[in-house]
Amino acid sequence: MPLQWFLKYRPxxxxxxxxxxxxxxxxxxxxxxxxxxxxxxxxxxxYGPPGVGKTTLAEALARDYKLELFEMNASDSRNLNDIRSMAERASVTGTLFGIKGKLILLDEVDGLNARADAGAIDAIIELINKTKYPIILTANDPWDPSLRPLRNAAKMIELKRLTKYPLKRILKKICEAEKIVCEDEALDFIIDQSEGDARYAINMLQGVAEGYGRVTIDMAKNLVRKKDRELDPFEALRSVFWAKYYWQAKSAVTDTQIDYELLLRWLDENIPLQYTDMEDVWRAYDALSRASIFLNRAKLVGWDLLSYTFDLMGPGVAFASFEKKKPTYKAKWVKYQFPQYIQQLAKTKETRDALDSLLRKIGVIIHASKDKTLNDFLPLFVIYYKKFHDKLDKELELTEKEKDVIKMLSSLYEGITEQPKEEERKETTERKRSTYYRRKKS
Ligand SMILES: Nc1ncnc2c1ncn2[C@@H]1O[C@H](COP(=O)(O)OP(=O)(O)OP(=O)(O)O)[C@@H](O)[C@H]1O
Structure with missing residues (x-):
């Protein structure tokens, strides 16, 4: 799958x-x-609007000064522990890192949700206080009140929206490198629509070029929309499922600000509603599962891999439908559904919080991570709890909710592990037998 041009031609x-x-x-x-x-x-x-080169500048700086770049997306709340452990490591110079020069980049700090990511801002401040390495933070909007401590702790550098001529130079370079004919007027049109966002302008250029092989004013007018409000989930789904061209499906997933993981869930929920042929459904899920793999790898290895997630979520799902290839095909209008998974998460939040705090309490005592406690130790704990609940209630200061979780787990494990008693087994066999004969007779 082709690499996105804005990544390929990043300075x-x-x-x-x-x-x-x-x-x-x-x-x-x-x-x-x-x-x-x-x-x-x-x-x-x-700080500055999207697509003006914040990440690009940080990466270019690291390359020019031969600094090893340690990059992390701050808005991902799961990175909170990583930020904390980075604060520990960054407080020690040299040998521990293996390399002398290092630059830490925390992207999108304004994406932190003050409530959901409680502690993240403190963790970043701690990192800044302790660090022996330079740190770059980026944000589109740094003026949120919750970001004040960061504004005080860091030197603020503003990036301006790109104006017409720099944008034109960026697009022209790409046209030359890709050897595509691009009309001047068409480039001007794309630039007008992009509101100073280089990523948007480059994406639009790629869309037109891949759709038609050339970039003329007519084609640009046909395909390029004003950089508009973000697509809501329903519009994004419709644009993916109804896409006729690769670029349409791709921009449907890149033009929405819905969290990528959430968008995966939306697609997951609605594929079987939109596609009726089972093989189409199978192919769409295959693409979606690969998108999810790349998303996880992007988090671990580098955000450049996100481009493959977009390819698979957008065009991958859109063209999973072979029905679409038939000349008579007409997209089916369906009422899309909110992902069940998210609803379930909301319903079970209290229980999950209680399980979380229980795991943390046990983990502290046995010196194990949350995952390890969950997978290796919890079943033993539940058995142990049956005998020693008085002692454990006191020692772990268990709340009522945590006790409920243990009760729930206990009945769950019993259901899985306990063999049916001899009489129950006999009774079940008898019941099945008599049902069978009754059916046979009738
Ligand atoms: N000033 C610039 N000069 C050349 N290319 C640029 C410039 N700004 C952006 N680009 C192009 O746009 C792409 C997106 O830029 P970048 O990711 O740095 O934007 P950003 O400001 O970090 O945006 P966001 O806030 O959305 O993360 C880059 O990969 C690069 O191709």
Whole structure:
């Protein structure tokens, strides 16, 4: 599958980054103060609208100064522990990292949800206080009140929206490198629609070029929409399932701000509603499962892999339908459903919280992680609890909700492990036998 152009043509060095001269100057002065051993600030907060080069600048800086980049998406609340453990490691220089120079990049700190990610801002502040390495934070909107501690702790550097000429240079370079004919007027049109967002402009260029092989004003007018409000989940699903072209399905998943994982759930819920042929359904789930694998790898290895997730979630699911290839095909209008999984999560939140805190309490005593406690130790604990509940209630200070969870688990495990008693077994066999004969007679 083709690599997304905005990744393929991402500037490798500060020189190649268009427009942001002031920001580049401030960034290089800052990094040089670090290299001289006397940092003016421990961290900078790069902020500005989407697609103007925040991540690009951080990556180019690391490359120019030969610093190893340690990149993490801060808005993913599951990274909270990683931020904490990074704070520990970043407080020690040199040998522990193996490499001398290192640059820490925490992307999208404004994506932190102050309530859901409680503790994340504190963890970042702790990281900034302890760090022996430079840190770059990025945000689209740094003015949220919950981000004030970060604004105080970091040097703020603003990136401006890209103007027409830098954007045109970016697009022209790509047209030349890809050897595609691009009309000037068409590039101007794309730029007008993109509101200074280079990623959007490049995506649109790629969409038109892949759809038609050339980029003319008529084609651009046909295909490029104003960088608009984000698609809501229902629109995003409809655009994926009804897509006629690869690029349409792809921009349906990239033009929505719904969390990628949530979008996977939406697709998961609605594939069998939209597709009626079982083989189409099978192929769509196959693409979706691969999208999920790439999403997990992207979190571990690097966000560049996200591009494959988009390919599989969008075009992968859209063209799983062979029905679509028939000339008579007409997309079926269906009422999409909210993912059951999310509803279940909401319903079971209290129980899951109680299980979480129970695991944490046990984990502290046996010195094991939450996962290890859950998988290896919990069944034993539940058996042990039956005999020693008074002692354990006191020692672990168990709440009523936690006790309920243990009761629930206990009956669950019993159901799985206990063999039916001899009489029950006989009774069941007798019942089955008589039902069989009754059916046979009738
Ligand atoms: N100033 C620039 N010069 C050259 N290319 C740019 C510039 N800004 C952005 N781009 C192009 O746009 C793509 C997206 O940019 P980038 O990911 O750095 O944006 P961002 O500001 O971090 O956006 P977001 O806030 O959405 O994460 C880059 O991969 C690059 O191809």
């Amino acid at each position: 490798k060095s500060l020189n190649e980054v268009e427009n942001e001269d002031e920001a580049k100057k401030e960034l290089t002065e800052w990094i040089e103060s670090w290299l001289k051993g006397n940092p003016s600030y421990k961290a900078v907060l790069l």
